[in-house]
Structure formats: structure tokens, C-alpha cells
Amino acid sequence: MAARTGSTKTYAVARALRNELQRLDDAMSLRERLRPVQVRVASRPATGLDADKAFYDELSGEG
Template sequence: MASLYIKDRETAALAAELAAELGTTKTEAVRDALRRRIAEIAAPKSGSGQGLLERLDEWRKANPLPPPTGLKADKAFFDDLWGEI
């Protein structure tokens, strides 16, 4: 059996805090966190869970584009923005 020794104090404290919140051991808390993270990363690839397109769609709904201004964004428009007319 392989062991994992966490040398970083902050990481060890986070593992202890999560274990206390879950009412479990640090080993089980770390195992659960790692499994969840792996599943989160794998979800867009496997098609299970919420994929990238769904997350982008949610983001776009929460952050819509402003309404069109009717201005034509051509070379003259950009030249005017830069003061090159």
C-alpha cells in the first residue's frame, strides 16, 4: 500500500477542515475530493454530467451581449476610434 504524506501545512489544514465538515477521516475526505475533481475534469470528455458547451451556454445567459448599436464596424469606424481620419 502506498502512502501520501502531505508536507504543505495549508493543504494538510484544508484536508483536516474538510474531514471535520464531513465527519470523516482526512484520508476519506482527500479521496472524495480527488474523485470529485477527476469526475469534474472527465465530464466534458465523456459526455456525462455538464459539458463545456452547457457551461458556456450558462455563462452566455448570465453575461449577455449588449444590444446591437446599428453602427457599421468597418475600417472607417476603427480609424475614427484611433483618430486616424
């Protein structure tokens, strides 16, 4: 790969590893990729505060 791309062996190996990691990430479903985020969000304590609907409506242009 290094010879074909005109790069160093180190760069060629690093590029191959990045490509393989990307391939593995692309093979994961969206549900699998989002699961760690869901777990992290669910672990946060509830604030007990109500969302300000008027504020969020104004942010989204609905208010």
C-alpha cells in the first residue's frame, strides 16, 4: 500500500487501521451507536423542573 500510494509504511498502516475502524463503525446499527449516549443520559438525575414550552417554541420558530 505504501508503494502504491507513495507514502511511508507508518502512514499506510495508520490509514489501513482508520479505514478498518470506519468500516466497523459503519457496520453498527444506529441503535447500537446511540446506546452509549442513551445510557449516559438516563444516568443523569431528574431535575424536577418543567420544560419551558414557550421558550422552546420560540427557538424553533413556532412561537
